Amino acid sequence: MSTDLPVPETRVLAIASHVVYGYVGNTMAVFVMQSLGCEVAALNTVQFSNHKAYKQVKGTIASGEEIRDIYEGLKQSYLTDFDIMLSGYAPSAEAVGAIGSIGRDLKLKGINKSGSFFWVLDPVMGDQGRLYVNEDVVPAYKNLLHDTDLILPNQFEAELLSEQKIICLDSLAEAVTVLHKRYRIPHIVVTSVRLEESSGTISVVGSTIRTDSTPRLFKIDVPAIDCFFSGTGDMFAALTVVRLREAVAAAKLGSTRSWISPDDVEATDLPLARATEKVLASMQVVLEKTKTARDEALERMSGPLGTLERERDSEKRLHLRKTKAAEVRVVRNVADLKEPKVVFRAEAFDGKESDDARPNAEDIERDDGCSEKEEVNDDHKEESK
Amino acid sequence: MSTDLPVPETRVLAIASHVVYGYVGNTMAVFVMQSLGCEVAALNTVQFSNHKAYKQVKGTIASGEEIRDIYEGLKQSYLTDFDIMLSGYAPSAEAVGAIGSIGRDLKLKGINKSGSFFWVLDPVMGDQGRLYVNEDVVPAYKNLLHDTDLILPNQFEAELLSEQKIICLDSLAEAVTVLHKRYRIPHIVVTSVRLEESSGTISVVGSTIRTDSTPRLFKIDVPAIDCFFSGTGDMFAALTVVRLREAVAAAKLGSTRSWISPDDVEATDLPLARATEKVLASMQVVLEKTKTARDEALERMSGPLGTLERERDSEKRLHLRKTKAAEVRVVRNVADLKEPKVVFRAEAFDGKESDDARPNAEDIERDDGCSEKEEVNDDHKEESK
Numbered sequence A, B: 001m002s003t004d005l006p007v008p009e010t011r012v013l014a015i016a017s018h019v020v021y022g023y024v025g026n027t028m029a030v031f032v033m034q035s036l037g038c039e040v041a042a043l044n045t046v047q048f049s050n051h052k053a054y055k056q057v058k059g060t061i062a063s064g065e066e067i068r069d070i071y072e073g074l075k076q077s078y079l080t081d082f083d084i085m086l087s088g089y090a091p092s093a094e095a096v097g098a099i100g101s102i103g104r105d106l107k108l109k110g111i112n113k114s115g116s117f118f119w120v121l122d123p124v125m126g127d128q129g130r131l132y133v134n135e136d137v138v139p140a141y142k143n144l145l146h147d148t149d150l151i152l153p154n155q156f157e158a159e160l161l162s163e164q165k166i167i168c169l170d171s172l173a174e175a176v177t178v179l180h181k182r183y184r185i186p187h188i189v190v191t192s193v194r195l196e197e198s199s200g201t202i203s204v205v206g207s208t209i210r211t212d213s214t215p216r217l218f219k220i221d222v223p224a225i226d227c228f229f230s231g232t233g234d235m236f237a238a239l240t241v242v243r244l245r246e247a248v249a250a251a252k253l254g255s256t257r258s259w260i261s262p263d264d265v266e267a268t269d270l271p272l273a274r275a276t277e278k279v280l281a282s283m284q285v286v287l288e289k290t291k292t293a294r295d296e297a298l299e300r301m302s303g304p305l306g307t308l309e310r311e312r313d314s315e316k317r318l319h320l321r322k323t324k325a326a327e328v329r330v331v332r333n334v335a336d337l338k339e340p341k342v343v344f345r346a347e348a349f350d351g352k353e354s355d356d357a358r359p360n361a362e363d364i365e366r367d368d369g370c371s372e373k374e375e376v377n378d379d380h381k382e383e384s385k
Helices: A025-035 A064-076 A093-109 A137-147 A155-162 A169-183 A232-250 A271-300 A302-308 A314-325 A331-338 B025-035 B064-076 B093-109 B137-147 B155-162 B169-183 B232-250 B271-300 B302-308 B314-325 B331-338
Strands: A010-019 A038-048 A059-061 A084-087 A118-121 A187-193 A201-208 A217-223 B010-019 B038-048 B059-061 B084-087 B118-121 B187-193 B201-208 B217-223
Touching (some): A010 A093, A025 A331, A038 B064, A038 B331, A059 B064, A064 A093, A064 B038, A093 A118, A118 A232, A137 A169, A155 A187, A187 A232, A187 A271, B010 B025, B025 B232, B118 B137, B169 B217, B187 B232, B201 B271, B232 B271, B271 B331
Parallel strands (some): A084 A118, B010 B038, B010 B084
Antiparallel strands (some): A038 A059
């Protein structure tokens, strides 16, 4: 057995999309978890040629019944001894329901052994104010929330689930509080929040619930990278599975219900905070390397593009090339996944604007105490729909 | 970029089965190639809950049209710049035809650049004298052979394709000769040949064609491991993709048509021989570790099995447990894939029985000069159908 792996043998059921080319959904998450030593069972909800950032795609979609049927196949052969389930993109409300019944079945199986099963849910619904699933998927996800252990919404998805508009740290904290209280979700991470468009910083905000359902909020800021990536949400989720399990083991919480730290553990000392720091450390390096490789690739093709520009479909073809060049370089950078060097630390916050996060004086202060922001930009979101 | 990887960035299109639990088909091959640094596009021909050794399975099958359609999806976005295609299990003759048209299309694209595209075909049809695909799959594979660069049949499949009964090294050499001559296949490896049931040895026999279509035969003997594994054929194929590319680069043959060595290169000096030595070195260690882990797992479950034995379906359940325990431990043994220590060397042979391979005196000598053998046993064959 390798000794350089962060976790002991961990069995993960990963339910998400599969793309033939590129790295999103399970195609990203499975390799990331495997390369860190997890035994991953990948149940693919779709098989697409590529992810949607290419703006054209071919492939097939699994029905809710097909998803349930495959799980029945696992059950009949006693192959469901999973420690963790990571669920991502589902192509329909029916598929979300099927994933929910799988999650509940696994949870039920482990009910007499606290901490033996942990469900990480990425409620993939949309981004930047736009739904890219049917409207009935939103209530379908709400129906699952009270059975999950950790959810990983982006800013827009956190708004949809909490029914709380997020325009500042204050309202973000409120959304997390609502999700803890209303659904008793043990752990929440809102991925890649961007409240200050101009600041060049992306924030990740997380919290682990206290006994009284109040949050323990932490925030980690990382520099924004000027490049559109796909599949980074899936990369985030996969790394979180491994790093959270590692941090929970270090804190000896593995046999505690939903791996919840005692109330006296501060936000910045949470295993979730420790894990997220490592996740972001790996991601930042791999994404920077990807950006460099992309820039080199675009540089190399500057000759042919001159020709392309005279072609009728040059704009489309240029977009396809750029999208391809920005595929995350994960396979050849496993060392960065394995040995994260933590630079960006979690800091506690109570949801009130700090001096750093306070908007410029010229920004309009609104009635709710939040500064007006035009939009949020989520570069870190799964792109496989 | 990692410097401990054996090959430069290599883009592989892998077309084979996908199982949710366990390691066969693409579920085995993709991780193996990725962990050695390949960018792998996995086109899954089926999605099954598990492999067939469990004797029960649920899931879905892709039609030939669905396979073609996904490839069209790749083409329309210019995502077909593959260096290598590895094709394995196809669920129908129609699917074999679809894979063939993909292989030909990629070959055509690279026709003006020798060595720029290489097709490795594992003609999955059956094992130990038994077909587990429809009969029309056999001629469908024959139709592809003249476009492939390397084929990896097991003993039974080599018989089906060459129409030459294989019962000794002599007839095995004849089958390989026929495949070279009739279909002009550049490279052939017959995986896990077992001519001496009692000897405890498994042989792998390979050859690279000469200009006059004669073979250059080498043989590598490895100790048989007393355990039934699934997916080892896929592991063999995936490792071969990487190690052959590595050996071909070392021999500076990467720009030569089908990576064929000059006629004066002896069998044991072929890149194919070098590659196969490394492949078997990795496999032997990982399979031995798997056997040890399986034995420990079976030991641990000896208690519960006592209870099981009194249950009505105890035999079935015991089989399921044994099959699960024998899943190849590939994810946590990447170091053995990366750093093979070659112990078993390729030796040249002309197809005539050597003293070592000669049967016991009491074996009946047949008219064709071969010793009678009751059956061949192929433990190393893909099991995903």
